[in-house]
Structure formats: structure tokens, C-alpha cells
Amino acid sequence: MLRVPQGIPVTLLLLLLFSAVWLAHLDSVALTPPADNIEQLTWMRSLEWGYYKHPPVPTWVLWAAVQLIGWSAWTTYLLGALLTLASLAIFASLLRDIHGRAYALVGLMAALGVTFYNGRLNYYNHNVVLMFWVALSAWLWWRILTRPRWGWWLALGVVGGLGMLSKYQYAVAATGGLWLFVRHGLWRDRQQCQGLALAVVVGGVIFMPHVVWLLEQARGPIAYAMHSSLGADLPLLRRLSATALWLLDWLFNRCLPAVLLLLGVHWAQRGLAPVPLESSADRALQARGNSLLLCWGVLPPAFMAAMGVLGGVDLQLQWGTAFALWTVPVLMAALGVREATLRAGRGLCWAVGALVLLQAVLVWQSYDTSVFGRHRTQVGHWREFPSEALAQAVAGPARQALGGPIKIISGPASPAGALALRLPEKPRVLIDGDLAVSPWISAQDMERDGVLELWPPGAGPSDVHRVMDGWGWRVREGDGVGSDFF
Structure with a gap:
């Protein structure tokens, strides 16, 4: 007992x-x-x-x-x-x-x-x-x-x-x-x-x-x-x-x-x-x-x-x-x-x-049932999102296009936030490109720092650069970028 x-x-x-x-x-x-x-x-x-x-x-x-x-x-x-x-x-x-x-x-x-x-x-x-x-x-x-x-x-x-x-x-x-x-x-x-x-x-x-x-x-x-x-x-x-x-x-x-x-x-x-x-x-x-x-x-x-x-x-x-x-x-x-x-x-x-x-x-x-197991779930789980690999694919070219560090990422809330976590700059996230729901970012910040845009597979304009699994990115450079957004 x-x-x-x-x-x-x-x-x-x-x-x-x-x-x-x-x-x-x-x-x-x-x-x-x-x-x-x-x-x-x-x-x-x-x-x-x-x-x-x-x-x-x-x-x-x-x-x-x-x-x-x-x-x-x-x-x-x-x-x-x-x-x-x-x-x-x-x-x-x-x-x-x-x-x-x-x-x-x-x-x-x-x-x-x-x-x-x-x-x-x-x-x-x-x-x-x-x-x-x-x-x-x-x-x-x-x-x-x-x-x-x-x-x-x-x-x-x-x-x-x-x-x-x-x-x-x-x-x-x-x-x-x-x-x-x-x-x-x-x-x-x-x-x-x-x-x-x-x-x-x-x-x-x-x-x-x-x-x-x-x-x-x-x-x-x-x-x-x-x-x-x-x-x-x-x-x-x-x-x-x-x-x-x-x-x-x-x-x-x-x-x-x-x-x-x-x-x-x-x-x-x-x-x-x-x-x-x-x-x-x-x-x-x-x-x-x-x-x-x-x-x-x-x-x-x-x-x-x-x-x-x-x-x-x-x-x-x-x-x-x-x-x-x-x-x-x-x-x-x-x-x-x-x-x-x-x-x-x-x-x-x-x-x-x-x-x-x-x-x-x-x-x-x-x-x-994880990505490492034998019976991985048929429907993809969020924990399987390859954020580290996506960051490695995007970060270098994006910094080169911006001419400096990545300070703002615009895109879907969770993928953009996951990407931000993997970058040493720890950029802020502009949720769905919407300033109204992202009070930590202003239009002036975007004009000054430029923005890395993240696009889901199958979405985005024609000039988006596609990387792994169809995810796309492009940048809007600082110093006058505001007119491109409004």
C-alpha cells in the first residue's frame, strides 16, 4: 500500500x-x-x-x-x-x-x-x-x-x-x-x-x-x-x-x-x-x-x-x-x-x-504522429510548418534586396510571425499588410525601413519570388515606399 x-x-x-x-x-x-x-x-x-x-x-x-x-x-x-x-x-x-x-x-x-x-x-x-x-x-x-x-x-x-x-x-x-x-x-x-x-x-x-x-x-x-x-x-x-x-x-x-x-x-x-x-x-x-x-x-x-x-x-x-x-x-x-x-x-x-x-x-x-514519427498525420499540422527552412531560403536574398536588415515582415499572421522568430533581426510583423490591426507599426516605419512581403502558395502578384513549397516573397524598399502601399 x-x-x-x-x-x-x-x-x-x-x-x-x-x-x-x-x-x-x-x-x-x-x-x-x-x-x-x-x-x-x-x-x-x-x-x-x-x-x-x-x-x-x-x-x-x-x-x-x-x-x-x-x-x-x-x-x-x-x-x-x-x-x-x-x-x-x-x-x-x-x-x-x-x-x-x-x-x-x-x-x-x-x-x-x-x-x-x-x-x-x-x-x-x-x-x-x-x-x-x-x-x-x-x-x-x-x-x-x-x-x-x-x-x-x-x-x-x-x-x-x-x-x-x-x-x-x-x-x-x-x-x-x-x-x-x-x-x-x-x-x-x-x-x-x-x-x-x-x-x-x-x-x-x-x-x-x-x-x-x-x-x-x-x-x-x-x-x-x-x-x-x-x-x-x-x-x-x-x-x-x-x-x-x-x-x-x-x-x-x-x-x-x-x-x-x-x-x-x-x-x-x-x-x-x-x-x-x-x-x-x-x-x-x-x-x-x-x-x-x-x-x-x-x-x-x-x-x-x-x-x-x-x-x-x-x-x-x-x-x-x-x-x-x-x-x-x-x-x-x-x-x-x-x-x-x-x-x-x-x-x-x-x-x-x-x-x-x-x-x-x-x-x-x-x-x-509528428513529422519524425511513422504515422504522421495525413492533414498537415501547424507544428510541421518548415519555418527554419523558409527563413534560410528567404533571408539572404531579402536582405540584399532591402540593402540592410529585415525589420518588418508583412503577410499572414502565423507564417510571418514564425519567419520573424527565425531571423536574428527579430522583425515586427504587419498582419496581412493591415496597419489597423498592427498598432506596433506605422506608415512612417514602413517608408523608412522597407518591408519584406510573404505570400502563401498560389497567392501574390507576378513579381513574387517563389521558394520552397510555393511560398513567395518580395520587398518594398524604404525611403518612399509609402506610396506603394496606400
Whole structure:
């Protein structure tokens, strides 16, 4: 029987080992960093109150990290992993407070199997940042439900404001908090009502400058969301089928390794009767904790499924990133996993063995379907984009044509950003040649520095120079280039 060591930071050791294995692996099988990371490295060239696709906090956080460790793909890898691991650590801490050490360790091992957090550990985007605020909000609500103080409400307001400045989907977590407020009768306590009002005011003050920015934009995050997913207005049958597939993907694709691990723990615990809690106070405290875990685990997918069915929204698979780990305690409750039976039986031993086996399988599957594996995916994956080879093919002739270093690249956001990452000049990217969505570049910059234009295969004017895979390039020299663009 395996026991949870006392006084040893098992959670920390597990998370560090997990991150070391996965970050090294993900870097080794990718020719190009994730497109979302590239997007953030492009945007952080200027600090704005918003960007054409998303609110600003993820970009601000990356800007701060770049000042410390430099502008590179690894800065985004480390930052994304840090926020993911911090979210998982908060998650484990909350499970330990509610149910105990062994329960928390099994829950963490199951959560590490969710493929949002292993195969995408090197991702840095608004979903990853939102996941941190969602986890921190759950921890703060636990404190509010058990040890109410003004400080928790103030912190919740700050987290709420920053959450909305990271992704508007934080509204789902805010809705969950309001449900807890009503469910546990906090509205009957005047101090708690004042605390909620404080949190709303603080969050609103933090979020308001972005609202003002939104009102001034012809193209902004809301317009982008309406164009890409919220405004899809799918027909009824399509809504039902797409929502069902989205839920199935959440539970039996993204969470499948977690489900398998917990089923094994359930099997290992068969025949063991759970030990009842000693006092009514313990039972009441755990009931509040279970209510919070159920809220965080069930409300987000239910809320988004309702958006799909009732609103015709085109649900995006990655929308589960911030919330999928909270599915784990719901599964644990459904399977009857208990702290006492974990300590008394073989469940913890099984979980450790299953963790090692499942993580090994996931690493192998990731390698085997990569450009280096035997079963490379039929549809080209972004990580296979040959950015280094493209940079070598373009950089020398482009510098010669410009008469100097490459300072601005114009073209599709992800390929142009990937090319910029491979060049020592670290040029800025003019997204799709559009100054309106690239506030870090001005017309004067283009006139002064010249521009390297990158064209996808089959696109571009007749004077484009074609290189590998049909990609094309041409330059517009500085000192008077403005008239060629406007």
C-alpha cells in the first residue's frame, strides 16, 4: 500500500517532472512553435488596451516576461507551462483542503492526463491565462464560503477584472460564483452582500478602460468573436449534433486519460467501505466544498452547451481549456473515490502506475504522429510548418534586396510571425499588410525601413519570388515606399 509522504512537496515534484518531460518532448517534435504563441509574440510589440482578436492581459503578461528573459519561443513555453502548473497546483490545494492529501494527489494525477495540459503544455494564449484566473477564483470562493473576510472579496474583484481582461469567457466563472452566493444563502448576510458589491465594483473599475477601448474600435474582439463563432447561427439539427460532439470530445477525448485512470482507481477500491466523517461540522464543511467542485465542474460545459443549442454558437474545442481540470472531481465523486478508501486500499498505487503508463503512451502518440514519427498525420499540422527552412531560403536574398536588415515582415499572421522568430533581426510583423490591426507599426516605419512581403502558395502578384513549397516573397524598399502601399 502506497502512502502519501508527509512534509514532502509531492505535488511540486510531480509537476516539475511532468513539465520537464513534456516541454522537452514538445520542443523536439515541432518545427515551429504553436500559432497562438507566435500571435502573442507579435502583439506584445506594443502595449494596448486591447487587440483585434482578444483582450490585453495575456499580451501584457508576456511583455513583462520578455523584459526578463527575452523575445523567444521558449519565453512563451515557460510562461504557458508556469500558468498551467500554477492552476494545477491551486486545484490540488483545493482538493486537499476539502478531501485530504491522497484524494488531492489522485485528482492531480488524473488532471495531468487531460490532453489540454500535456500535449499543449507549451501553449501560451488567452485560454491558458484564463485557466489561472478560474482556478484562483475557485480558491477564493472556497475561502469566502468557509472563512469570509473583506480581503477575499477584494482579491476576487481583482481576479475578476483581470479574468475579463484575459478572455470574456471568464463570465462563466463569474456565473458560477453567483450561483454559490445564492445556493449557500450568502445573500442573507449583509457583510457578504457588501463584499460581493466590493468585488463587482473593483472588477468593473479594472475592466472599464478596455470597455472604453472597445467602443472606439471598428474591429475588435467582439466583432472577431461574432464573425468566427458567436454569430454562426447554426440550424437546429446542426446545433444539436455539433454540441453533442463537443461534449463527447470534452469527456472522451480531452479527458479520456483521466477517465481511464479514475476507472482504475475505482476498480482497485472495490469492496472497501468509505469511512464516515467524524462530526456534523466536518460533513457540513465538505458539503460546501463538494458544492463548489460540482459548480466548477458542471456549470461551464453546461453553460457552453446551452450556448450551442439555444444560441447556435459554433463551439470551439479549445474552449474547454480553462475548465476541463474541474471535470476530474466530478468524475471522482461519481465513481465514489474517497480519501479514507484511498489510504486503506490500493487506489493510490494504481493511480501512480496508471499515470506513468498513460503519460508514456501520450508522449509516444505525440512523437509517432509528428513529422519524425511513422504515422504522421495525413492533414498537415501547424507544428510541421518548415519555418527554419523558409527563413534560410528567404533571408539572404531579402536582405540584399532591402540593402540592410529585415525589420518588418508583412503577410499572414502565423507564417510571418514564425519567419520573424527565425531571423536574428527579430522583425515586427504587419498582419496581412493591415496597419489597423498592427498598432506596433506605422506608415512612417514602413517608408523608412522597407518591408519584406510573404505570400502563401498560389497567392501574390507576378513579381513574387517563389521558394520552397510555393511560398513567395518580395520587398518594398524604404525611403518612399509609402506610396506603394496606400
